[in-house]
Amino acid sequence: MSKSLNEILANFCGDKSEIIPILQDIQSNIGYLPEEAIIEVSKFTRVPESEIYGVATFYTQFRFLPVGKKHIMVCKGTACHVKGAPQIIEGIERHLGIKEGEVTFDLEYSLESVGCLGCCALAPCAMINEEVESNLTLRDVKRIFSRMKRDSNGEDC
Amino acid sequence: MNFNELLKESLEEYNALVAGETPVILIGSATCGKSAGALEVSATFKEELEEQNVLSEVIEVGCIGLCYLEPIVTIIKKGMPAIFYGDVTSKLAKQLVRRYIVGDDPMGDYALGTFGENGVEGIPKLYDIPVMKPQIRRILRNCGFIDPNNIKHYIAMDGYSGLKSALQMKPEEVIDKVKLSGLRGRGGAGFPTWMKWKFCIDSGEEEKYLICNADEGDPGAFMNRSLLESDPHSVLEGIVIAAYAIGAKEGYIYCRAEYPLALERLKHAILEMKRFGFLGQDIMGSGFNFNIKIKEGAGAFVCGEETALIASIEGKRGMPRTRPPFPTTSGLWGKPTVINNVETMASVSLIMQAGHSRFIEHGTEDSKGTKTFSLVGNVKNTGLIEVPLGTTLRKVIEEIGGGIIDDGNFKAVQIGGPSGGCLPDSFLDTQIDYDSLTMAGAIMGSGGLVVMDQSSCMVDVAHYFLEFIQNESCGKCVPCRLGTKQMLDILTDITEGKGKTGDVDLLLELAEGVKDGSLCGLGQTSPNPVLTTIRFFKDEYDAHINERRCPALLCKELINYQIIQDKCEGCMICLKSCPVGAISGIKKELHSIDKDKCIKCGTCIELCSGKYNAIEPISKY
Numbered sequence: 001m002s003k004s005l006n007e008i009l010a011n012f013c014g015d016k017s018e019i020i021p022i023l024q025d026i027q028s029n030i031g032y033l034p035e036e037a038i039i040e041v042s043k044f045t046r047v048p049e050s051e052i053y054g055v056a057t058f059y060t061q062f063r064f065l066p067v068g069k070k071h072i073m074v075c076k077g078t079a080c081h082v083k084g085a086p087q088i089i090e091g092i093e094r095h096l097g098i099k100e101g102e103v104t105f106d107l108e109y110s111l112e113s114v115g116c117l118g119c120c121a122l123a124p125c126a127m128i129n130e131e132v133e134s135n136l137t138l139r140d141v142k143r144i145f146s147r148m149k150r151d152s153n154g155e156d157c
Numbered sequence: 158m159n160f161n162e163l164l165k166e167s168l169e170e171y172n173a174l175v176a177g178e179t180p181v182i183l184i185g186s187a188t189c190g191k192s193a194g195a196l197e198v199s200a201t202f203k204e205e206l207e208e209q210n211v212l213s214e215v216i217e218v219g220c221i222g223l224c225y226l227e228p229i230v231t232i233i234k235k236g237m238p239a240i241f242y243g244d245v246t247s248k249l250a251k252q253l254v255r256r257y258i259v260g261d262d263p264m265g266d267y268a269l270g271t272f273g274e275n276g277v278e279g280i281p282k283l284y285d286i287p288v289m290k291p292q293i294r295r296i297l298r299n300c301g302f303i304d305p306n307n308i309k310h311y312i313a314m315d316g317y318s319g320l321k322s323a324l325q326m327k328p329e330e331v332i333d334k335v336k337l338s339g340l341r342g343r344g345g346a347g348f349p350t351w352m353k354w355k356f357c358i359d360s361g362e363e364e365k366y367l368i369c370n371a372d373e374g375d376p377g378a379f380m381n382r383s384l385l386e387s388d389p390h391s392v393l394e395g396i397v398i399a400a401y402a403i404g405a406k407e408g409y410i411y412c413r414a415e416y417p418l419a420l421e422r423l424k425h426a427i428l429e430m431k432r433f434g435f436l437g438q439d440i441m442g443s444g445f446n447f448n449i450k451i452k453e454g455a456g457a458f459v460c461g462e463e464t465a466l467i468a469s470i471e472g473k474r475g476m477p478r479t480r481p482p483f484p485t486t487s488g489l490w491g492k493p494t495v496i497n498n499v500e501t502m503a504s505v506s507l508i509m510q511a512g513h514s515r516f517i518e519h520g521t522e523d524s525k526g527t528k529t530f531s532l533v534g535n536v537k538n539t540g541l542i543e544v545p546l547g548t549t550l551r552k553v554i555e556e557i558g559g560g561i562i563d564d565g566n567f568k569a570v571q572i573g574g575p576s577g578g579c580l581p582d583s584f585l586d587t588q589i590d591y592d593s594l595t596m597a598g599a600i601m602g603s604g605g606l607v608v609m610d611q612s613s614c615m616v617d618v619a620h621y622f623l624e625f626i627q628n629e630s631c632g633k634c635v636p637c638r639l640g641t642k643q644m645l646d647i648l649t650d651i652t653e654g655k656g657k658t659g660d661v662d663l664l665l666e667l668a669e670g671v672k673d674g675s676l677c678g679l680g681q682t683s684p685n686p687v688l689t690t691i692r693f694f695k696d697e698y699d700a701h702i703n704e705r706r707c708p709a710l711l712c713k714e715l716i717n718y719q720i721i722q723d724k725c726e727g728c729m730i731c732l733k734s735c736p737v738g739a740i741s742g743i744k745k746e747l748h749s750i751d752k753d754k755c756i757k758c759g760t761c762i763e764l765c766s767g768k769y770n771a772i773e774p775i776s777k778y
Contacts (some may be wrong), residue, residue, distance in 0.1 A: 019472040020455055024414070058474040058631075059455035061414055078377030078571060078607045079533035081621050087759040094736050094758070115458060115625070117415055118379035119189055120531055120605070121224030121539035130417055132192035138760050 004029055005040055014044050019055055023062060032063040060114075068103050068110035070148060072128050077116030079123040088124050089113060091141045108152065160321050160441060163433060164312055171313035175233050180213045180258050183239075185229040185301055187220035187386040188418050189379075193227035194246075201247040202230075205254040213258055219387020221301030222541035223288065226269065229301070232257060238273030241283055272302075288538045291556050293519055295527045296503050297543050300387035305422050308429040311390040317435055319509030323398045324443040328358070331402040335505060338513035339525035344370055344461075344498030345573070345602045346678075347524070347591035350505070353495055356485035357403045360493035367405040368489065368496045369396050370466060371412035371419070374458040375574030376625065378605030380529040381499040383541045385412070385419035388503075389426040393449070395502030397435065398509055400447045403495055408447065411466055413454045423451060458575075458629035462677045463488075463496045465631065476631045477677035498603065500529060519545035524590035528601075534571075534608035535562050544589070551585040554608055565610040569694070573602030575622045575629075576682035578689030579615060598689050600682070614709035615694040616701050620648040622686035630680065637680030640671040644687060653714040654778070656702035661691055710774040713757045717777050718750050724771035731761035731772065 008025050012018045019041065026037050033056055042049040056062040074080075074089050093099055096109050103110040119125045122134030133144060158166075174181055182202055186195045199215060206213050223229060226243030232253065233239045240263055242253065249267060256262040263277055270283030283289055294300075303310035311317070323331045336351035357365055369392065373381040385392060400408050412420055427449055430436040438446050452470050459465045460475040467489050469475040488494025497505075504526060508516045520526045524546035533539045536558030544553060550570060554560070561567050569579040572589075578599035580587065587593050591601050609618070623645040632638045644667050647660050668684030675681045691698060700706045707715040720740075727745040739755040742748030750761075750772075757774070765772045 015472075017470065017472040020469065021453070024453060024455060055472065055474055058476075059457050061454075061456035076376070076625075078574070078605065078621070079539075081376075082534045082607060082609055082613055082618075084759070090758055091760070114415060115374060115456070115629070116376035116378070117188075118373065118382040118413075119192055120377050120379050120533040120607075121541070122189055122192060122227070123533060123539075125192065132188055134189070134192040138758070138763050 005037060009040065009044050012044075014046070016045055016047055019045055019047065019052060020059070023052075023056055027062060032066050034064075065103070066107065068108050069152075070109050070128055072109060072111045072126055073114045073117070074111070074126040075117040075119065075124065076113045077118075077120055077123070079120035080116075080125060083123040085124040087138065088126070088136050088141060091138045092126075092145075095141055095145050158433075160317070163309075164318075167309035167312035170309050174214065175239075176235065178235055180211075180235070181233040182213055182215045182258075183218045183231040183233070183301070184215065185220050185227060185231075186217035187383055188416075189220060189224040189383075190227045190229065191418075193224075195228040197247055198228045198230065198245050198250050201250040202254060205251045206258070209254055209259050211254070211259055213254075216304050218303065219300045219305050220383050220541065222294075222297060222383070222543075223269070223538070224540035225538050229269075231272075231301070232263075234258070237263070238271040238275050238277060240271050240277065240280065241269040242267050243269045288540075288557055288559060291548070291552055292543055293527050293545050294543045295507055295516075295519075296384065296391070296500060296529055297387075297541065299391065300384065300541075303388065305387055305389055306425055308390060308426065308433060311388065315510050316390055316506075317394055317441075319506045320394050320397050320401075320435065321441060323401055323509050324441055324445060328402045328404060331398065331509070332358075334513050335402070335508060338504075338508045338516040339520070339523075340501065340504050340508060340516070341524065341591060342498055343500035343504065343528065343603065345576070345600060347601060350497065350501055353485055353497070354399065354403050356483070357493045357495045360486050362493050364492045365403055365405040366489045366492055366494040367396060367400045367403060367408040368466065368470070368494060369408065369410045369499060369502055370461065370463070370496050371410055371416075371499045372454045372461045372466060373413060373416075373499070373603060374461045374629075375603050375605050377531065377533055377571070377607045378574060378603050379531045380541060380604045382416050382419050383531075384499060384503060384529070385416070386422055389419075389422045390430070391503045391506050392499050393423075393426055393430060393502075394435070394509075395497075395505035396449060397440065397447055398505050399495065399497060399502065401445055403493075405495070406446055406448070408449045409452050409470055409489075410449060411452045411454060411460070411470060414456065420451065420453065427451070457631075458625075459631045459677070459679050462679055465677070466496065467494065474631070476633050477679070479676060500604075521547035521588065521590050523592055528589070528604060530589075530604040530606050532558050532606050532608070534606075535565065535610040535612070536560065536608045537562055546590045547588045549586050549588055550580070550606075553589065553606065554585070558608060561608070561610045565612070567608070568611055568613055569609045569615065569618075571607040571609065571618065571686070572605070573600040573685075574605050575625055576600055576678060576685055577602045577605075578685045579609070579618060579693065580689070581693040583693075598685070598692060600685070612709055612711065614652075614707050614711040615690045615697045616648065616651055616707075617709075617711055619687045619690045620645065620652055623648060623683070626679070626683040630683075634675045634677075634680055636671045636674030637676075637683065640667050640674070641680075641683055643667055644671070644684070648687070651698065651701045652707070652712045654701070654705040654712075656698075658702065660702060661695070661698050664691065705778040706776050710776065715777050716757065716774040717752050718755055718757055718761065718772055719775050720748050720750055721771045721773060722747060724769050726769055726771070728769070730764050730768075734760050734764055736760060
């Protein structure tokens with residue numbers, strides 16, 4: 001891990017203004033921000049760890065725990081809310097047996113809600129990794145997760 | 158290559174494409190198109206073309222805004238106008254290849270409209286169909302028509318001619334032109350764009366910055382995303398023009414990380430600009446140097462506020478600071494900085510390309526030009542629209558939106574996001590312009606219009622926005638951080654049937670405190686959704702508090718589900734799907750719901766609706 005961390009840092013010059021891009025780069029490579037990454041970024045930018053941590057916790061994008069292989073972001077925008085997003089979120093929670101912000105035991109799925117995905121005309125919607133699923137119904141939730149389960153079982157074989 | 162040669166080459170290339178022998182298939186592949194299955198449709202077209210052994214160009218374009226009809230496909234065949242098709246499935250894609258590309262049948266039954274001089278019998282012109290007719294598409298003129306990844310398409314559409322003429326003027330002349338156009342910032346507040354630029358110049362400092370705010374955080378708004386995905390150069394051209402006008406050497410685009418496709422298109426477009434000399438050193442031979450960096454937002458609504466945005470670019474927590482000094486005096490790294498919204502930048506390109514006089518053809522005395530809106534919620538035709546400022550809400554909702562889904566009743570339109578308000582039907586004839594909306598208690602905001610019908614509970618809507626604000630408050634000002642928390646707690650009580658007499662008055666009092674005691678726009682305007690719902694839908698608050706009744710039958714604590722005796726056929730579908738086993742009954746006999754077990758998740762209602770419609774929410778009390 002520390003090697004890839006060094007590789008990431010090698011692309012930056014260590015200026016304070018780079019803190020957010022560095023953290024973004026680390027997260028997109030490692031999946032989250034481990035404690036040692038915060039320590040390394042602190043040394044690299046000469047900004048106290050507390051401040052790095054302060055910046056990282058301010059922005060909702062940053063996570064301090066790993067996410068599942070399939071990271072689900074359910075949109076909580078106004079259009080989605082009006083079109084029943086709360087029911088969809090509950091439906092996914094029931095289906096996966098986890099709550100918003102949690103990861104399944106097998107690290108397969110993680111669930112969070114986001115402010116708005118900008119796909120409001122086809123509300124309610126959710127993003128699974130980088131794919132947007134739109135016009136969701138509770139039936140779709142069932143269908144999508146059964147499909148993903150089938151697909152990942154297929155991979156294992 | 159100079160600009161005229163490049164223009165000639167671009168026109169030749171574009172014309173050869175759209176008027177050539179080879180048919181062209183344009184596939185709407187912005188985020189909405191993709192989520193509706195555009196990539197599968199695109200793949201089917203390619204497979205079927207190969208199968209039929211015909212040559213045709215398949216190009217992924219942006220979005221024409223008719224999101225409810227995605228995936229949208231346009232076919233251009235020699236001698237025919239461009240024909241738009243909506244709701245294209247893989248099956249229809251195959252048929253279109255066989256019957257229209259190979260054959261000569263344009264499949265009029267499936268066509269939405271045509272675009273071009275000649276018409277096709279039986280197919281209306283695209284701009285004559287009801288959803289398009291009231292619209293004037295200037296900002297969105299290229300969206301869905303050009304390949305966003307090909308700068309030459311943009312150039313062929315007059316692109317960069319605005320920058321060319323700007324660079325031939327003095328910066329003050331550019332500012333004068335923008336002044337004459339009456340352009341006001343499209344991000345929400347509506348501050349005159351020219352004035353912001355002028356303030357920046359008047360600072361007298363050498364080093365200045367330009368920032369394009371693409372941190373479209375308002376939930377329910379996606380105009381900027383769509384524009385960046387469909388026509389990124391129209392925004393980038395405006396940025397370079399603005400930078401020239403204020404004398405900035407460096408610029409930033411602050412774009413949300415939630416918009417991966419917009420970011421990808423922007424990065425590609427910037428590379429193309431550099432390649433063709435629209436960015437970098439000595440732009441278009443004018444001696445003007447300018448560069449753009451992209452900064453990805455990290456998920457903080459408050460970063461749409463300009464001082465918070467600056468803090469974020471500087472690598473800090475995105476917390477607003479007091480103004481003055483305004484960013485035009487002391488902004489990024491303490492230097493004068495102009496922050497303009499995505500659509501403002503695209504408007505600047507338009508003004509410099511077509512002239513300010515064309516820009517002021519539309520709009521009202523104080524709100525010039527056209528404006529894009531995302532029309533979403535419970536209307537039939539959801540999508541991205543563009544209308545002249547001054548158009549009434551009624552025209553937008555009833556004509557363009559096609560009215561309420563399932564022939565329901567209009568209840569409210571939420572305009573301006575969390576800083577805006579909910580307006581009832583008595584305001585449908587209000588004009589959409591900066592001043593009329595402010596007078597009505599809402600704000601223009603960036604352009605989100607969320608339409609609600611009788612199924613929306615207005616107390617729940619107020620609760621929704623306050624919950625959003627609670628999550629997004631940066632925490633600096635106590636009234637915003639704690640005042641909204643108190644307001645949210647009161648609203649939670651009301652939606653759960655625990656409201657008390659006097660709660661509404663307390664909400665109003667707290668709202669005043671939050672308004673007066675917060676530093677930035679987020680806090681100052683955060684009570685608006687509560688204030689407008691109390692002002693226009695007080696009866697709903699009263700019903701929740703006095704009768705423990707939710708008129709929309711939405712608030713879970715106040716409703717039960719029941720099976721309608723005459724309608725239930727005993728099909729057992731709901732029974733099998735209920736996640737908590739609350740439904741009992743035997744085949745072909747009336748089912749029943751155990752109220753104590755039922756979690757009101759909506760599964761049974763969804764399954765039964767459209768078949769027997771035998772399950773409904775009823776008031777608990």
